[in-house]
Amino acid sequence: KVAGVRWVEADVRAVPPALARRFDLVVSTGAFGHVTRPEQPAFLEAVASLLRPGGTFGFVTGPRPPLLSLPGAAMRGFNAILAIRNRLWKPEFIMDYLNFCWPEIAPMLDAAGFEVDVVPLAIERRTSLVVVRASLRPARDTR
Template identity: 45%
Template sequence: MFSPQGPSLRELAVQALSSVERGYDLLAPKFDHTPFRTPDGILDATLGVLRPLGPFGAGLDVCCGTGAGMRVLGPLCAGRITGVDFSRGMLAQAAEAHPDAEWVQADVRALTFSGEFDLAVTFGALGHLLPAERPPIFAGVHRALRPGGLFAFPLGAPPPLASAQYWAMLGFDAAMRVRNAVWRPPFVMYYRTCTLGALRDDLAAAGFAVTTAPMASLGRRRDGTPRYRLVLARKDADGPG
């Protein structure tokens, strides 16, 4: 799973016993050499779906990590591109890799942007958010967008009940709940809390009109359904900024 440049088992154990913020500060220098970094294939598929919907002005990557989302925002946005994350370590890596972008250290549960962006994206961050935290985050993204602005993120299809992936995800979530019950600070990372129905409801409650688009380049499952969809949450063009 990891390249020789990736973290050791000891480093991963220390991260797992830290808070989310501290854990990612520690992991940041080696994060891009782990499978936790969003693969280029998903980034490129996102770009392919969004390109016909642009061009866009300013772009925002929510929970930007080391800046992988700039692979999407850079080609699409004619204006400034900004990444926001709470990990100082991750932002340092992002700034080194993408010096032309803006980087903001902030808690995404309390975003202060207002009507500044035309496109917002997020990659691989939703599992770090408890369901109760999504409404204020989505409300903050809605507020950060200009009227007509778009919030987009990829979402994988749920694995079949009989698949090894399903049981691996179930086991991981169970282990994480046990860990957080007996150890502080908590480390939030759950794979099974981000269903399309729940996300659609939370986005709609924040004021978005929600659709999805298949990410065709990532293939289809045996039943013919897409392996991934891009969630497209649009702010009302006629609403207040």
């Protein structure tokens, strides 16, 4: 516990309206793969609805790997297998490892009212991961 900090763990798509505009920071870790591409704009709008004006949405992502690279082939192959599974078994949740890639997600963040700052994540020299700090524009229309 941290004094003055309220931790809330929830599915952003089902957060009670009473929590609207209550948070200075929303962090997402490991959840983007469960948000389908058609759901992405609504997901970002839901995050924005939780933040106070000027609040921040923080997450780590990276670029989509090149098509002919080993990581790109592995991720696309895994996604193809999961897409078949999703159609055959209708699982409770989906998984897509190529969601919310940077910079592809930038226009959706902008449309949801965020100003974006990106910082390279220097864990290894070879990494292409980035920390995205998306701050809600103070003049956001809350209608």
